[in-house]
Amino acid sequence: MPAVRLPTVLRSHAGGAAVVVAEGETVADVLSWLEATYPGMAGQLRAPGGEAHRFVNVYVDDDDVRYLDGLATKVGEGTEVTILPAVAGG
Amino acid sequence: MTGPLLLDRDAYLQLVAHSYDGLPLEACGLLAAEPATGRVSRCYPTENEAASARIYTVPSKAMLLADRDAEERGLVLAGVFHSHTHTTAYPSPTDVAQAPDPAWHYVLVGLGEGAPVVRSYRIVGVTVEEEPIVLV
Helix, strand or coil: CCEEECCHHHHHHHCCCCEEECCCCEHHHHHHHHHHHCHHHCCCCECCCCCECCCEEEEECCEEHHHCCHHHCECCCCCEEEEEECCEEC | CCCCEEECHHHHHHHHHHHHHHCCCCCEEEEEECCCCCCEEEEEEECCCCCCCCCEECCHHHHHHHHHHHHHCCCEEEEEEEEECCCCCCCCHHHHHCCCCCCCEEEEEECCCCCCEEEEEEEECCEEEEECEEEC
């Protein structure tokens, strides 16, 4: 089961945890699991269309999933999923 | 006023230097703090992936590497800095709309008025509040 590192802004929804162990076989599964387990995260991870929110970066191990298979990227035992804010401005 | 932002002098010098190095484009980077004190002790200058004089984007990979480095040092990412090359050190509407974390410090380096002007803000929803900077 993949470990998920949460950004500080989302930790309050998970009882303050920095890392949680999630369920699922793909990144999309992991995001669904997070939304179902921690309802406060709903709407903060994905846009209405289902893709990752543009203000969020999702990584599997060392790579942004945008450069892998997106939300279809496979995860498993020993995989680390990291969620961080996408930082941009004007 | 909230804050203050406790900012290490070295980190301050680094973010001002990086802002000048980035000219004529906007420059940006991340800030990490000691969790117990909130003191910002580390600056991570990054590329501006947007390569623009009007907007900035911290590269995704740089974000991950900074987060990991901060964690190894017992620090947490606690803010972002970027330069405004021709305007004042105040968050633009884009900055406010895209501010990721209400607990972060948003440090602006204004280069449009001669000497650099460094200011720090909290951005909660659409509310922008300046906080004093104390160099330590």
